[in-house]
Amino acid sequence: LAGRTKTLNFNVGVLGHVDSGKTSLARALSSTASTAAFDKNPQSRERGITLDLGFSSFTVDLPDHLRDAGGRQQYDSLQFTLVDCPGHASLIRTIIGGAQIIDLMMLVVDVVKGVQTQTAECLLIGELTCRRMVVVLNKTDLLPPNKRQAAIEKMTKRLHKTLESTRFKECPVIAVAAKPGGPEAPDTEEPHGVPELIELLKKQAYLPKRDPGGDLLMAVDHCFSIRGQGTVMTGTILQGSLAINDTVEIPALKVTDDYTVIGRNLFKKETNLQLFVGLKVTLSTGETGVIEGGFGQSGKFKIHGLRPETKLLLSSTSKKRGKGGSKGGAENEEEPRTEFQPVSIHLHFKRYVFDPHKKMIQR
Known part of the structure; x- marks a missing residue:
């Protein structure tokens, strides 16, 4: 379409030791946040640590070195999606999950404390999962002003020495202060070094495969x-x-397809539907289906294994009852069938009282 802009998305993983300032850095960089960004989880706020992956983004002009990289697929802008990973050791699975999707790793290091336990673990994860890395020395505001530059240079040399034997040898190192004054400080003071970091990220960006x-x-x-x-x-x-409208198979949850329908009014909303999963139900159409699980939290449930004609009948019935149609029959004339009987669902089971798991069992 004329005038339509195309955006290249580039995923940047924000990893590092707990309390190195990853979330503050993501907040300082981002212009758009997802529902899970910046520790919005109440438990995260209460404990003061990131518990889940957070997603946020910002968009910049497309760097010159990417202008011809797309071939026929020409892009107009570059979007950085920041994947804010937890830093706590017990959440290593979540960290690994986030690392699967990143194109570049941003390793955040507390400039005062240097490389810590989880810093090294994140470095190892990065070696296994991504091609490029940028090291961000954060919390430079904690250094005395008269010794700040010397301390940054010393830590940069130490990091380059550490990275010598890794795939990230001679990777860029940049110093910032994402949240001057700490988490509790007012937002009046601007972060230091963020524009320079954005320029560095633009230079490091490439066309992901x-x-x-x-x-x-x-x-x-x-x-x-x-x-x-x-x-x-x-x-x-x-x-x-x-x-849109593609059928997706989720192996652990079986298949949702054209032979699955939603039933209602058989269970109360507080019913534990897991007790009934796998039981057979009989429809008034004469065929049999299997309860696959709950649908939402209203007592509705999924029935799997129906014939295509039953699915068509149910679809026609739902159209017949359509939204806000006139009662005069204008809509009804368009329907190929004029008389519909409600399709009822029957579930026959017995529960053995001596069953300690209270499993529902059919004959």
């Missing part, structure tokens, strides 16, 4: 429920591609 062919491979970032809607899953596509 994205393979739109092959099987779909998606790294799941978050999974949460929305009342009345069901489960929402967000993630990053690493391989393959998706289009």
Whole structure:
């Protein structure tokens, strides 16, 4: 389309030791935040540490060295998506999960404390998962002004010595103060060194290899429920591609396809539907389906294994009951079928009282 801009997305992982200032740095850089960015989780705020992956972004003009890199796919701007990873050792699985999707690692180091335990672990993860790294010496505001530059140079030399035997030999090191005065300080004082860091990130950016062919491979970032809607899953596509109305198979959760329908009014919303998963139900159409699990938190549930014609009947029934249609029959004339019987669901089971797990068992 004419006038439509194309944006190249580049994922930057923000890793480092706990309390090195990763989240403050992500906040200082970002212009757009996701629902999980900047420790919005109440537990994160209460404990003062990052517990889950946080996502935020900012957009810059496309650097000159990327103008012809896209080939036929010409880009107009460059978006940096920051993946803010936890720093605590006990959350190493979450850190590894975040590292799977990054194109460049931003290793945040407390300039006063230097390389710490999780700093080294993050460095190892980076060696396994990404090609490039930038080291950010944070909290330079804690250094005495008259000794600041000397301390930064000393720490930079020490880091280059540490990185000599890694794939990130001679990687760039830059000094910043993402949150001068600490987390509790007012926001009146501007961060130091952030514009220079953005310029450095622009120079380090490259055209990531994205393979739109092959099987779909998606790294799941978050999974949460929305009342009345069901489960929402967000993630990053690493391989393959998706289009609206495509059918997606999630192996651990079985398959959601054209032979799955939603039932209602059989269970109360407080019912533990996990007790009924796998039980057979009989429809008034004469066929049998299997309860696959709950749908949302309203007592609705998924039934799998129905015939295509039953699915069509149910779709027609839902159209017949459509949204805000007139009662005079104008809509009804468009329907190929004029008489519909509600499709009812019957569940027959017995519970053995002596079963310690209270499992529902059918004959």
